[in-house]
Amino acid sequence: MEQPGKWHRAVSVSEIEDDDVVGVTVGEQGEHEVAVYKLGGKCYATADRCTHQTARLSDGLVIDDFIECPLHQGRFHIPTGKARSAPVSIALQTYPTKVEDGAVYVLVEDIQFD
Amino acid sequence: MKELDELVKVREQIIPRSQLKRLAKRNNYAGLGFLAFHFFLICGTGWLVHQALGSWWIVPAVFLHGMILATLFAPLHETSHGTAFRTIWLNEAVLWLCALIYIFPPKWFRYHHAFHHTYTQIRRRDNAMVLPRPITLMQYLVYVSGLMVWRRNLSYLFNHAMGRIDPAEHEYAPVDQHPMLVREARVMVAIYAGIAALAVAYGSWAPVIYWLLPRIVGESYARWIRVAEHTGCEEGSDPTANTRTTLTNPFIRTLWWNMPYHAEHHLCAFVPFHALGKFHEQVYDKVLVSNGGYFKVHLDLFRRFIRLKHGAQSN
Numbered sequence: 266m267e268q269p270g271k272w273h274r275a276v277s278v279s280e281i282e283d284d285d286v287v288g289v290t291v292g293e294q295g296e297h298e299v300a301v302y303k304l305g306g307k308c309y310a311t312a313d314r315c316t317h318q319t320a321r322l323s324d325g326l327v328i329d330d331f332i333e334c335p336l337h338q339g340r341f342h343i344p345t346g347k348a349r350s351a352p353v354s355i356a357l358q359t360y361p362t363k364v365e366d367g368a369v370y371v372l373v374e375d376i377q378f379d
Numbered sequence: 380m381k382e383l384d385e386l387v388k389v390r391e392q393i394i395p396r397s398q399l400k401r402l403a404k405r406n407n408y409a410g411l412g413f414l415a416f417h418f419f420l421i422c423g424t425g426w427l428v429h430q431a432l433g434s435w436w437i438v439p440a441v442f443l444h445g446m447i448l449a450t451l452f453a454p455l456h457e458t459s460h461g462t463a464f465r466t467i468w469l470n471e472a473v474l475w476l477c478a479l480i481y482i483f484p485p486k487w488f489r490y491h492h493a494f495h496h497t498y499t500q501i502r503r504r505d506n507a508m509v510l511p512r513p514i515t516l517m518q519y520l521v522y523v524s525g526l527m528v529w530r531r532n533l534s535y536l537f538n539h540a541m542g543r544i545d546p547a548e549h550e551y552a553p554v555d556q557h558p559m560l561v562r563e564a565r566v567m568v569a570i571y572a573g574i575a576a577l578a579v580a581y582g583s584w585a586p587v588i589y590w591l592l593p594r595i596v597g598e599s600y601a602r603w604i605r606v607a608e609h610t611g612c613e614e615g616s617d618p619t620a621n622t623r624t625t626l627t628n629p630f631i632r633t634l635w636w637n638m639p640y641h642a643e644h645h646l647c648a649f650v651p652f653h654a655l656g657k658f659h660e661q662v663y664d665k666v667l668v669s670n671g672g673y674f675k676v677h678l679d680l681f682r683r684f685i686r687l688k689h690g691a692q693s694n
Contacts, residue, residue, distance in 0.1 A: 318383065318493075318497055320383055321387065324387060324396065325649065328465070335647070335648075335649050336383060336386075336493075336497065336648070337497075337648070338460045338648065338649055340461070349467070350461055350471075351486055352490050352493045352556075354555055355555075
């Protein structure tokens with residue numbers, strides 16, 4: 266089944282180190298702040314803002330399959346976005362990804378601006 | 380969030396992320412080593428209390444044991460950040476163990492402390508601001524006595540156990556986590572009730588002699604150390620000025636799980652305790668450092684800020 270939204274080029278695969286994260290903005294007007302991860306050669310994407318106090322997760326630390334918030338060390342499971350350890354309790358938005366021509370693409374729903 | 384943006388901006392100017400990533404690597408061994416050392420000392424001072432029973436030596440022995448128990452605040456603090464161990468369950472288990480002995484509800488402390496990191500030294504926002512200026516001698520003595528901390532913590536513990544969450548707590552503890560705060564308080568109260576019941580059943584004063592009494596008298600030491608972390612520092616969100624590192628000897632540093640490197644800890648709380656020494660070497664000239672130990676920090680505070688009455692303080 267086709268997922269709603271539009272694929273946007275986020276970042277070159279080579280710009281992400283293994284087991285690391287980079288922060289990008291995607292969308293027609295750069296309205297989505299997205300964290301793109303490379304874990305064991307596979308790419309994932311989540312919202313870049315922590316659901317606790319909006320710290321930028323791409324400033325945080327990747328530990329195994331988790332991203333740890335740089336401010337209060339709450340952890341989210343990267344593939345599912347699930348909140349794993351306090352103080353975070355609300356799951357993180359995840360986005361489908363695909364790799365084409367050496368770049369990571371992220372599927373996001375564009376926001377309609379008036 | 381303005382405070383957070385300021386913190387990140389300053390941090391990026393001081394140290395590149397690639398270096399932070401190396402420092403932030405976690406392991407279980409350092410925490411287990413520090414914890415073993417800590418409990419070895421607790422057993423040692425507990426043995427001294429046992430040897431001193433029936434003599435006047437009991438007084439210094441209980442104080443010494445209480446001081447060592449008070450330093451359990453260090454692993455409690457580190458595990459509340461989730462940085463003491465790489466393995467999450469181990470981190471949470473040690474958090475609970477320390478919290479039970481220390482008599483601090485662990486998850487409540489985690490939320491409360493997280494808020495302190497967001498709003499460090501911002502008046503009326505920082506919920507752990509210690510002795511904001513102007514400071515009177517009486518305020519200093521009351522804080523260092525630890526009495527207010529006992530009042531606050533016991534009140535939270537018992538209120539939570541009764542299912543009551545203070546409206547002021549909504550600021551730092553998300554509403555969806557309130558049932559968890561109630562559950563943890565009930566578990567703690569149940570464990571304490573169990574210990575009390577066993578002590579009564581066996582006619583034993585051991586929990587009082589080896590735990591409660593030393594904990595009460597030892598809290599002053601923890602508060603005295605905590606005064607050095609922020610008191611007298613600049614108010615505002617600049618991490619290079621609102622927090623103080625206190626250089627001290629390796630024994631005290633180890634007892635406090637490197638928390639004397641407090642400016643480094645606030646600059647980047649995801650650097651685990653065991654890497655703070657290395658972090659300090661890289662940023663010592665960019666953060667606020669007091670290099671004469673804790674007595675010097677307190678002496679400076681007395682010279683510069685602490686007065687008998689309000690209205691008589693200098694800068």
